[in-house]
Amino acid sequence: MAVLLIAEVQGGELAVDATAKALTAAAQMGEVTILCASEGCAGAAEAAAKLEGVSKVLCADDAAYGHDLAEPLADLIVSLAGDYEHIVAPSTAASKNVMPRVAALLDAMVISEVTAVVDANTFERPIYAGNAIQTVKSGDAKKVATIRTSTFDAAGEGGSASVETIGAAANPGLSEWVEDKVAASDRPELTSAGVVVSGGRGVGSEEDFKLIEGLADKLGAAVGASRAAVDSGYAPNDWQVGQTGKVVAPDLYVAIGISGAIQHLAGMKDSKIIVAINKDEEAPIFQVADYGLVADLFEAVPELTGKL
Amino acid sequence: MKVLVPVKRVIDYNVKVRVKSDGSGVDLANVKMSMNPFDEIAVEEAIRLKEAGKAEEVVAVSIGVKQSQETLRTALAMGADRAILIVAADDVHTDIEPLAVAKILKAVIDEEAPGLVLCGKQAIDNDMNATGQMLAALTGWSQGTFASELDIEGDSATVTREVDGGLQTIKIKMPAIVSVDLRLNEPRYASLPNIMKAKKKPLDEKTAADYGVDTAPRLEIVKTSEPETRKAGEIVGSVDELVAKLKEAGAL
Ligand SMILES: Cc1cc2nc3c(=O)[nH]c(=O)nc-3n(C[C@H](O)[C@H](O)[C@H](O)COP(=O)(O)OP(=O)(O)OC[C@H]3O[C@@H](n4cnc5c(N)ncnc54)[C@H](O)[C@@H]3O)c2cc1C
Ligand SMILES: Nc1ncnc2c1ncn2[C@@H]1O[C@H](COP(=O)(O)O)[C@@H](O)[C@H]1O
Numbered sequence: 053m054a055v056l057l058i059a060e061v062q063g064g065e066l067a068v069d070a071t072a073k074a075l076t077a078a079a080q081m082g083e084v085t086i087l088c089a090s091e092g093c094a095g096a097a098e099a100a101a102k103l104e105g106v107s108k109v110l111c112a113d114d115a116a117y118g119h120d121l122a123e124p125l126a127d128l129i130v131s132l133a134g135d136y137e138h139i140v141a142p143s144t145a146a147s148k149n150v151m152p153r154v155a156a157l158l159d160a161m162v163i164s165e166v167t168a169v170v171d172a173n174t175f176e177r178p179i180y181a182g183n184a185i186q187t188v189k190s191g192d193a194k195k196v197a198t199i200r201t202s203t204f205d206a207a208g209e210g211g212s213a214s215v216e217t218i219g220a221a222a223n224p225g226l227s228e229w230v231e232d233k234v235a236a237s238d239r240p241e242l243t244s245a246g247v248v249v250s251g252g253r254g255v256g257s258e259e260d261f262k263l264i265e266g267l268a269d270k271l272g273a274a275v276g277a278s279r280a281a282v283d284s285g286y287a288p289n290d291w292q293v294g295q296t297g298k299v300v301a302p303d304l305y306v307a308i309g310i311s312g313a314i315q316h317l318a319g320m321k322d323s324k325i326i327v328a329i330n331k332d333e334e335a336p337i338f339q340v341a342d343y344g345l346v347a348d349l350f351e352a353v354p355e356l357t358g359k360l
Numbered sequence: 361m362k363v364l365v366p367v368k369r370v371i372d373y374n375v376k377v378r379v380k381s382d383g384s385g386v387d388l389a390n391v392k393m394s395m396n397p398f399d400e401i402a403v404e405e406a407i408r409l410k411e412a413g414k415a416e417e418v419v420a421v422s423i424g425v426k427q428s429q430e431t432l433r434t435a436l437a438m439g440a441d442r443a444i445l446i447v448a449a450d451d452v453h454t455d456i457e458p459l460a461v462a463k464i465l466k467a468v469i470d471e472e473a474p475g476l477v478l479c480g481k482q483a484i485d486n487d488m489n490a491t492g493q494m495l496a497a498l499t500g501w502s503q504g505t506f507a508s509e510l511d512i513e514g515d516s517a518t519v520t521r522e523v524d525g526g527l528q529t530i531k532i533k534m535p536a537i538v539s540v541d542l543r544l545n546e547p548r549y550a551s552l553p554n555i556m557k558a559k560k561k562p563l564d565e566k567t568a569a570d571y572g573v574d575t576a577p578r579l580e581i582v583k584t585s586e587p588e589t590r591k592a593g594e595i596v597g598s599v600d601e602l603v604a605k606l607k608e609a610g611a612l
Binding site: 062119120121122123126144145146148149150151152153154155156157159160161162163164165174177178179180181182183184185186187188189190191192224225226227228229230231232233234235243271279282283288289290295296298303304314315321324325326327333338339340341342343344345346347352355356359360 | 371373376377379386398457458459462481482484485486487488489490491492493494495496497498500501502503504505506508518521522523524525526527528529530531532533541542543577578579580581582583584585586587590592593594595596598599600602603605606609611612
């Protein structure tokens with residue numbers, strides 16, 4: 053069975069971690085062809101060709117695909133769909149935007165956030181903020197799915213697939229890109245970081261979030277936040293961890309001033325080791341933490357940062 | 361311009377669901393149900409468009425069990441002008457898949473001819489994040505998903521979207537499907553007089569069959585199981601002890 057895996061390409065470069073993790077899931081469904089669609093994506097296609105277990109890479113280099121606009125990209129994917137039984141992508145913001153559109157154009161139901169491949173037609177996915185796991189069997193001729201990358205190991209490198217350049221599909225011209233507001237950062241990317249330090253409403257201000265960032269930098273960690281911290285303007289939206297934010301599963305997750313609402317736990321409870329620092333010993337976060345410290349974060353965090 | 365707002369009746373976000381021991385699903389009997397929180401944000405945005413003179417009418421629509429009436433009454437109490445209930449199930453445990461929901465909404469659009477559909481980014485029960493995108497595919501309209509800002513000017517809309525790296529702004533042609541994210545606005549509470557008034561606002565009732573849409577699921581639910589649970593670890597007495605424990609565990 054043939055699988056088309058839509059690579060995550062950011063600014064013309066392959067997002068290796070997300071793509072390689074989705075590849076591990078895709079390879080359990082059949083023989084994998086990777087599509088790189090972006091502007092100036094030849095380098096991304098070369099990088100994708102080196103991933104272990106890829107049989108072919110398609111490279112669609114066109115300005116229409118430069119900014120993750122759903123309409124032109126969906127039309128391109130649909131134009132290629134005839135050759136594949138499965139069309140999958142890592143569940144990034146870009147693919148959550150486009151894959152349901154692709155599925156509907158193919159009269160298929162999208163299977164969002166797959167966490168396990170049982171067989172080529174049967175998948176597990178979390179529902180209700182991860183409080184239940186559903187096993188679903190797709191009866192559609194084409195299976196369109198997004199893969200929750202935090203549950204799959206990344207495929208290795210060492211492949212040498214051929215790269216084929218393909219033309220663009222007609223652009224329906226329904227949308228245009230205006231601007232991106234992306235903060236440059238030297239920190240590791242949140243969804244692939246080995247250590248994540250997150251702050252919640254308890255941190256109290258944007259200013260004091262520097263405490264969280266300082267600890268993160270000491271640990272070489274990415275910074276995360278609860279929804280309350282983002283809503284209050286202490287942290288940018290792309291730091292939100294949870295049911296409706298990012299899902300992370302690092303080796304070490306440090307939750308500071310976060311109560312542990314189910315919507316937050318949905319995004320981090322698969323972390324290997326969880327540390328919670330909270331002044332309320334009743335906070336639900338302690339029910340999932342491996343190590344809990346009941347303390348005022350304004351004392352504990354500087355002390356911890358100092359002692360590392 | 362008419363704005364169509366699809367609202368879903370879901371388990372209240374404060375309730376923790378229980379998986380039934382026989383693996384047949386989750387227990388929704390006697391559980392508090394509410395409007396999907398993202399849909400409250402969509403209703404709020406639609407009402408603000410009307411208050412700003414950019415929309416003439418706000419129509420809320422819900423697909424599901426008869427009890428979804430309550431969800432529609434909430435939308436009406438917030439300020440929607442009228443509502444359409446499309447009964448597509450009689451068991452509260454039956455979830456209509458986004459593809460079928462989108463097909464029904466497409467049929468509603470054909471009848472109602474709205475200039476904008478404002479839906480939620482994600483239903484917090486099935487966590488699909490799909491209906492808006494699917495509806496955009498079926499209508500051939502543009503889509504602006506995960507919106508944290510929306511500005512409509514004539515025949516186009518500027519949408520700021522919450523994406524993985526931060527924020528992206530795009531310009532889309534109207535008519536459009538916009539799915540709303542958490543930071544678009546803060547929904548209002550319905551006042552008591554408005555709750556009373558909402559009881560008199562029109563609420564049409566239809567069925568999925570009226571629109572000729574087959575709602576049979578494409579994804580057969582083989583089983584529903586409990587996730588692996590974590591057990592609480594230990595409470596440490598000091599920062600020093602925390603550092604020692606983390607070193608011992610190989611985490612530092
Ligand atoms: C539709 C929907 C989607 C949602 N999606 C998400 C999501 O994706 N991610 C998410 O995180 N949430 C999400 N939420 C919100 C969630 O329900 C909670 O409201 C949120 O997680 C609470 O954030 P918090 O723990 O930072 O704040 P709070 O619950 O207010 O907790 C703050 C904590 O800080 C502690 N604290 C205060 N001061 C100190 C101090 N000096 N030292 C130590 N501890 C201190 C307090 O004891 C408390 O436990 C969502 C909600 C809805 C309705
Ligand atoms: N049964 C339904 N009735 C009305 N609106 C729905 C229904 N299902 C989904 N929606 C809309 O689509 C959005 C996304 O839902 P989903 O794709 O299921 O995550 C919701 O926030 C609603 O606006």
